Amino acid sequence: MNYMEKYEQWLASDCVDAATKNELEALRGNAEELADRFSGMLDFGTAGLRGVMRAGLNGMNTYTVRYATQGLADLINRCGEDAGSGVTIAFDSRNNSPEFASEAACVLAANGIHVNLFESLRPTPELSFALRETGSIAGINITASHNTKEYNGYKVYWSDGAQLPPEHAAEVSASMDKNDIFRDVRTMSREDADASGMITLLGAEMDEKYMEKVLEQSVGRRYVEQVQDTFRIIYTPFHGTGYKIVPEILKRLGMKHVLTVPEQMVIDGNFPTVKSPNPENVEGFDLAIRMAKKENVDLIIGTDPDGDRCGIVVRNGDSYETLSGNQIGVLLLDYLITARRESGTLAENAAAVKSIVSTGMAKKICEENGVTLFETLTGFKFIGEKIKEFERTGDYTFLFGFEESNGYLAGTYARDKDAMVASMLIAEMACRYKTMGMNLYEALQQLYRRYGFYRESVVSVQFSGIGAQEKMAQIMKDLRHHPPASIGLPVLRIRDYQAGEIRRLGTDASAGADAAHDENTCTRTNTSADTGAAHDEAEAPEPTGLPKSNVLYYELEDECSAVIRPSGTEPKVKLYVMAKGADASIAESRLTAIQEAGSRLLK
Missing domain, CATH: 3.40.120.10 (Alpha-D-Glucose-1,6-Bisphosphate, subunit A, domain 3)
Known part of the structure; x- marks a missing residue:
């Protein structure tokens, strides 16, 4: 279905409450807003869901919370006997957090999964502890951490108390893709869930x-x-x-x-x-x-x-x-x-x-x-x-x-x-x-x-609109195809965690960077595929030793570094700068040079 068909599906569904339908009806004719809300679902990753609280597929609301929980229930019920361990649920102080937690509990109960639900708001680490203490197979926390008031989120944890591993997150996402957001979601009223004994409240103990x-x-x-x-x-x-x-x-x-x-x-x-x-x-x-x-x-x-x-x-x-x-x-x-x-x-x-x-x-x-x-x-x-x-x-x-x-x-x-x-x-x-x-x-x-004197900073470049993800992807692609030889200081090695390798820049590239270097220098060199020589690698790449991730880490001279990565929860690209110096002024000068040069790479 296209976004308008999905929009009409929500308006026609008997599952959708009147307040949500009124919110959506008020958007009729606003093609840009409807496309943003219905072109795609909030991405479910290892951090779960996070988004603005609003009606639609691309928002945090009762229906997307139920939808994600059904995907999690499908995963848990495929785990056989371990499914009987149940799920622990907590929530924070955000608007709608108690309601979203209750909705998640009702979906799990309707799927035959016992729930340990905190009676009132609790910190995230207590959820991590509690699911281990109760022997739960998984945990859910309704929170958007430190985001502004418009946001809420849905974090999922596994039996060890850590956030959901990538392979399980992929299974939840696959179930969501297969399921219809209304027809395939099983739920029950909170009264029925409580009466069935499927929900146990956690508190002072x-x-x-x-x-x-x-x-x-x-x-x-x-x-x-x-x-x-x-x-x-x-x-x-x-x-x-x-x-x-x-x-x-x-x-x-x-x-x-x-x-x-x-x-x-x-x-x-x-x-x-x-x-x-x-x-x-x-x-x-x-x-x-x-x-x-x-x-x-x-x-x-x-x-x-x-x-x-x-x-x-x-x-x-x-x-x-x-x-x-x-x-x-x-x-x-x-x-x-x-x-x-x-x-x-x-x-x-x-x-x-x-x-x-x-x-x-x-x-x-x-x-x-x-x-x-x-x-x-x-x-x-x-x-x-x-x-x-x-x-x-x-x-x-x-x-x-x-x-x-x-x-x-x-x-x-x-x-x-x-x-x-x-x-x-x-x-x-x-x-x-x-x-x-x-x-x-x-x-x-x-x-x-x-x-030693160390200084650090983080620069975030925000993107908005339907094409935000594409813009961010293009920046990372350009950096890989045309890696910088200098970011305020000469680049010595590049750790490309997506490729899983560490490349040392060849002497030609490093020399060029040294010749052109000043405090605000940001020079690019072509890859060997582009020129055959300008980015001549001195030795075979080394493995990073870490899982693959869309991150570029630039090791610079003088034990300094710059790291570029898209945010996993928001439409922004982050530049992390780490500088070292023999004294505070040198460290701060290097920090400024790297930060200014690195920021230009993200424009």
């Missing part, structure tokens, strides 16, 4: 088990005890799921002075006090900083609506400094190594894991401390897979995993990033440095002096 596991990851209660009478902290959940659990964990840790931002402790899917409920954005902390100045607070912690990302602001003298996701990551990595070594609990085979777009400083820290570092593709599910591999082989003991986008995990009780455990570790780490007469900003400068 699971919270206790989860918090117990989080608190087991503490390595610094002794530091908290030394400064608990004077150390002051502000916490904000940005209107989301951390509002109960983070303050309770900090209290149990021994923190005596935990303040909260009253306006942001209100559960509200419109996120009225922030432009975006993302702890990476400084503006979200405005209310907390204002409060901190009045209350003489040492540290501010903020978590996003679904409780998997964590950001901080640190008092440094008379000012408050925001630390990036990378900076928090290296502080935590160094802290965990140091604290565990001091307490004699650092495993000889300790291993840390980070994504390829996260700071190279982690490698230096691990090298100097005898910890093995592994890199994965972007997406915390890959860190979860590494934990599973470590447990299977026994070769390594997982210490810590992080991504530059403010995602952290210590411990193996969950397989997704956890802002609850991160908040706890950050608080006790700050207490440790306070016992040494330092704040976290000063501690970071100390790490730079020890390991």
Whole structure:
């Protein structure tokens, strides 16, 4: 069917409620809007679904949630006896999240699959823990993480607590392609599902088990005890799921002075006090900083609506400094190594894991401390897979995993990033440095002096309209056919994760880049297929050792790098820049040069 036929199908269906039909009827004659809503379904990938809440195939609504859940039910029922393990469902504070969670539960119940449904909103990492604790075959979380209020999403997890692996995501997607969105979806009323005993509610008992596991990851209660009478902290959940659990964990840790931002402790899917409920954005902390100045607070912690990302602001003298996701990551990595070594609990085979777009400083820290570092593709599910591999082989003991986008995990009780455990570790780490007469900003400068000065940034280029995906695909195609010889600094090697290979640029290309180089240089060279010589490769390609993914990683001179990848959840292409220098000014100069040159590649 074309998009107009699909549109008319929705209007004619007895399954569609009156409010949805009224919304769609109001769009009649708006060809562009209807084409956007009905030309294709929201893509179902390893991250599930994410989109604007609106009627139509390309929106998050009751019918697309049911449709995806039927695809998941088909997969689960093909698993035989394991299907009896059931599914655990959680949801966040977004508008319609409780309703979407209930709809998913009713579809599963109608397909004979038992559901463990949280009675109210819970953080994402608690879902990851709970499905492992209950022995569920899968989990569903209704959340769009840190996106703006218009969005919602549908994340699927598998039995290990990590996000759905690619092969299972493909099976769900294939079922959806085969099924009709109305005719082939089985559901029942919530009343009937409850009466049938197919839904079990989860609540405070699971919270206790989860918090117990989080608190087991503490390595610094002794530091908290030394400064608990004077150390002051502000916490904000940005209107989301951390509002109960983070303050309770900090209290149990021994923190005596935990303040909260009253306006942001209100559960509200419109996120009225922030432009975006993302702890990476400084503006979200405005209310907390204002409060901190009045209350003489040492540290501010903020978590996003679904409780998997964590950001901080640190008092440094008379000012408050925001630390990036990378900076928090290296502080935590160094802290965990140091604290565990001091307490004699650092495993000889300790291993840390980070994504390829996260700071190279982690490698230096691990090298100097005898910890093995592994890199994965972007997406915390890959860190979860590494934990599973470590447990299977026994070769390594997982210490810590992080991504530059403010995602952290210590411990193996969950397989997704956890802002609850991160908040706890950050608080006790700050207490440790306070016992040494330092704040976290000063501690970071100390790490730079020890390991080298690193700087990072992310540039996002947004695309819109029906042709957005095609534009993004063309940019990646052009970069592969005409690879740059310089991006602010000469390119030494290119890791093409889609091709699964690492290519070293030939001496001709590198020499050309050196000759033309200045701070803002971005020169391209043709591939050997185009010229036969200009991009002469000095040696055979090496394998990347990671799964295939549409990512280009440019290793530059002076231990700098640039990474280009399309976003997996939004119509944007991201440029990740990582620079290093002998001092801060050199690192910042290189960062600027790479960022400016790399940005031009995306236009």
